[in-house]
Amino acid sequence: MKRATLGKLPGILALAVAGGARRAAASGWDRINMPRGVTNVSTRIYALHMMAFWVCVGIAVVVFGVMIWSLVFHRKSRGAVADVTMTHSTKVEIVWTIIPVVILVSMAIPAARLLVRINNNTNPQLSIRVTGFQWGWYYHYVGTHVSFVSKLSASSNAASRLDSGISPTSVPHYLLSVDHKLVVPVGEKIRLLITSVDVIHSWWVPDLGVKKAAIPGFINQASFTIAPNKPGVYRGQCAELCGRGHAFMPIVVRAVSPAQFNAWLEQHSAQQTEAAAGPPATGPSRT
Amino acid sequence: MVESQLTAAHAEHDHKPRGWRRWVFATNHKDIGTMYLILSGIMFFIGGSAAMIIRAQLFKSGMELVDPTVFNSLTTMHGLIMIFGAIMPAWVGLANWMIPMQIGAPDMALPRLNNLSFWILPFAFTLMLASFFVPGGAIAGGWTMYPPLMQQFGDAFPMMIFAIHLMGISSILGAINIIVTIMNLRAPGMSLLRMPLFVWTWLITAYLLIAVMPVLAGAMTMQLTDHFFGTSFFNAAGGGDPVLFLHVFWFFGHPEVYILILPAFGIISEIIPSFARKPLFGYEAMVYATASIAFLSFIVWGHHMFTVGMPVAAQLFFMFSTMLIAVPTGVKVFNWVATMWRGSMSFEPPMLFAIAFVFLFTVGGLSGLMLSLVPADYQYHGTYFVVAHFHYVLVPGAVFAIFAGIYYWLPKWSGRMYDMRLAKWHFWLSVIFVNVLFFPMHFLGLAGMPRRIADYAPQFTDWNMVASIGGFVFGASQLLLPYIVWKCVRSGKPVEVNSPWDGARGLEWELPTPAPYHSWEFPPTEAVLAHADKH
Known part of the structure; x- marks a missing residue:
């Protein structure tokens, strides 16, 4: 299933290498306009x-x-x-x-x-519970035992310390990479059930066209279907000010074929024998 | 002849307390107006300094300058200072100076209340700014102060709430004073539909203030009791509802943005006819459009929260009501353009700022129209596109209108003409770099950069650098304004005529220059009114 990602990698890498500064001619438009997206x-x-x-x-x-x-x-x-x-x-x-x-x-x-x-959220083929917390996301595939926490990747985290001395351009996808990506199948209607355990967050991935607030005490819904010919990695960020770590809780979605997705899900179900333990205890994880 | 009689009468009464008493015990509308404007200028530069640090931090990708919490405090305080400290007091200052002179009244109706509503403010702002220095620093939850995040801040939390209560009291008292003045102290013959548009827009603004400041105070008090007295208005764990705060806040917040912009419409509606040497096109339509905008402002608050998960029916309602605002706003813009059409225009600094206002406010209005479309707003919400939008309507909108008003009336206030060349420099630097500063923010937002982030991914660097450079030059060029005003008051060329602007009409230009300390002690006669109306 890595292959699906790898297919996209050269393009993404080229963008990253082209760097924050230099806009390649080919990528100029998406630096100034909304992405067309894949859903x-x-x-x-x-x-x-x-x-x-x-x-x-x-x-x-x-x-x-x-x-x-x-x-x-x-x-x-x-x-x-x-x-x-x-x-x-x-x-x-x-x-x-x-x-x-x-x-x-x-x-x-x-x-x-x-x-x-x-806003038609009926008849999804897959439901995922998305729980925002300070500062990361907790995902649970409804009806399975698969759940995990997704936080800023270690390399971005290290580089984002005040005066870290690490150049952001040397870090792959600085501030837009996570330790565990959300994996979803293409071509299937996916419904997100979004909530929060502490303050208001907002789950946003521009390429999916989804932005929805994660609010304690509420479960919001959002649905999308990724085009079958658009597997890839799609990146977004929290879009509601949520405190110190607001800039540091990205969202990364990896879209794969349904077959690859099922394989991934089975593998993770086997690993995660215990039932979804619920979101982690809150509290500042960024000091 | 009328004028010379008035001047003689004024000379006798032109006494004022000396020294600090003149200011602390001030009841004269001109003194209080001056104090409001000076306070507003101070807060403008404090809020601007916060913006400079924000733009420096965002100059490039990587955390290099300030800690993320400090960054969040700066964005929060920048918003609060600019809204409550810079723009609102500037409008009240201009209202104090101009409304009595424009309606033929000797002063504001309630001079002691006027004193109180001003002198509350320095205390409110001291409390607000002092919150930077208490343990935990200033609040860092955004100027919108959404719970539960707002509940996480320390000593700054109650300080900010009390500061907001004080500012609210000051605004309400000021608004009452303005309404009473306009309703009771108009010169005989000055009917409502004969009033200058600045007076009209302020009358409507004052009603908005009285309607919504208590709503903000209520919402903030509920946060206070949630924090200290165990209530659960907004606490989900206690059965409360965080979204309730959003509704209540934006029920205040949307009329609030019109409080910031309606007086600007008034000023622009006075300056364009003056320098086009032509009466305002569609005066009555302007009045009704302003009233319609004020009414609509109460039923559009949901457009600030399309992504919180409102029912589809509510989202549709707020989308349609928001789009409706484009109609009266369009009428205003068309009327300004029609006023310029077949005029005889000249381009002194007030007119330059007014023209820039019409162009750039329209840009902000058009991005507002895009934002009203809910599905598109799902992508725009919470990004730099929104930051670009509201800065376009507030900086080249409200702030430019304040500058236009200052350059328009400063000769009348001081009796001296300012340095035109420097003022034009101020204009050109401002108008060019305000666009360098804010236009790229549209791109950043569309390309996916959320607002209120202390650091960003490297692909956003280019336009952030451009915006930061624009910000630094724009910020620095604002220092010209206090210098121009100071130089004018100290050593400007005296203005010998009632009006330095040959096309300007209105009662304030029937008074001698500088305006006497006590003006219109005898109401203007019908002949003076007729002369003031004549174009």
Whole structure:
């Protein structure tokens, strides 16, 4: 099952080697825009985002165009004389109230449709309990004995100490690598049941299009299906300020084929004979 | 002739207490306004210093400058200081100076209350800033102060809550004073729909303040009792609900952001007509748009928390109501553009800042529209995209409008003209580097950088460096403002005419320059009002 990851590795490594500083031409776009992602959810969000972006660009071009025209041609230094009779126009004002309404409705309809679709958490093929804590994640595959804690990798942890002297670029996936990745199958609907044992966290992986708050006392749901042709490693971070270690609790998801996933699950069930022991005792693990 | 009579009358009454008594026992709206503005300036530079340390830490990947807890304290305090310490007092200061002069009133209606509402603030801010030095340091849970994280802080926790209570009392008293002044002290003939827009927007802002400051105080008091008296409002283990705090906080928080921006709309609506030498287009539409925005601000709070797991119906409601705000806001922008259209524009510093406001506030408004789309917000929420959005509406938005107001009215206050060249330098440095500072944050957020992180993965380094450089230059160029003001007050060229701006209209420009210590002791006559209205 390592092979699936390895397939992606050269690309990812190239990115890491290209380094924080130097943007390779090929990777320029994803440094400034939302990733298209690999799930049914993320690709649709991306499409909505781009639609909204171009609508905004259109509005900006029209409004700023008129303004710039005015700034250039209606200036006193050019001898422009103010038209002081121009105080209001009911007709114009109705027009520029109705046009935005039309634009808004045309954006709201696809957004509402997508929202309803995303929030359909029924009939998952796999449920995973995700529990945030200060500072890491605890995963439990519902209906199995497989559970584990996922925390910042040792190499990132060492480099992230104040004045560690270790260059972040020398650490693979600095702050975006964990000791134990969350492994999921591609092509299956996965439902996350998200909660927290201490403060509010937020589980976010941009490529999956999932961000959901982990709140003590609540169990939130989020669902996604990774495209069957998109196995790989997807990285994210906690997206809700949760204290000292907020920047240091990444999320790494490894998506593999269902067969590889089943093999992985069996192997881990055998290892973890004892039932899910529950999340670890909380308390600052970062000093 | 009217003017000379007024001047003579004023000269007699132009007495003021000398020395420290003038300030500590101040009841004059101009003195209190000045104190508010100075306090706001001090807090602006303290909050700005925090931002400089934040940008230095984020200059590149790797923990090199400050500890993560200190970093979190800095982001938290930067937000609180800028909102409650810099922008809000600046608006109250401008309101104090300008509202009585603009409506033909001799002073604020409740001068002693005015004194109280100002003098609470230095104590509130002392308490707030002192919390940096208590064991455990300042609170580090973000300006939104979400529990249960907020419950984890030490002595700074109650200090911050009491500071917020004090600021809330000050704001409420100030708001009452402004409402009473506008409702009761308008000159005869100054009907509501004849008031300058700065007065209108402040009237609406004052109602927002009275409506929501108690809500914040309530939420913070519930946190206080959770911490010290064993209640469980927000404690899940005791049957409480952390999400309740989010709802209550943002019920305050969203109107709060309009408290920060509505007076800006007012100032811009006065400056653009002055320098386009043309009446404001759609005055009444502007008033109604402001009122609509204020009303909508009470029913959109859920858009700050789309990812907390609200029911789909609630998310839809908050998405639609949020998108609706674009309509009255659009009306405002279109009216400003229409005011410039076929005008005779000149580009003095107040106008430059006002034009930059319209451009850059619109950029922030458009990213706001993108954020209102819930599915897209699932990706934007909690990232630098949000940071870019609200800084665009608050810095080149609210802060630029404050600068515009200062450059517009400073000659009237001081009787002297400031150094135009330096003020233009201040403008160009600000407008260029505010974009270098905040525009890359859109990219960072979209590319996946969460906000409020003390350190980040190396792929975010490029744009963070750009933002930090923009931040340092923007921050440094702000030092020009106090220098320009100081130089103007000390040695600016005296302004001999009532109005240094040939296109400016409004009652304040009917007064002599500098504005006498006691202005409009006799209400302006209809002739003066008519002259003030005339364009």
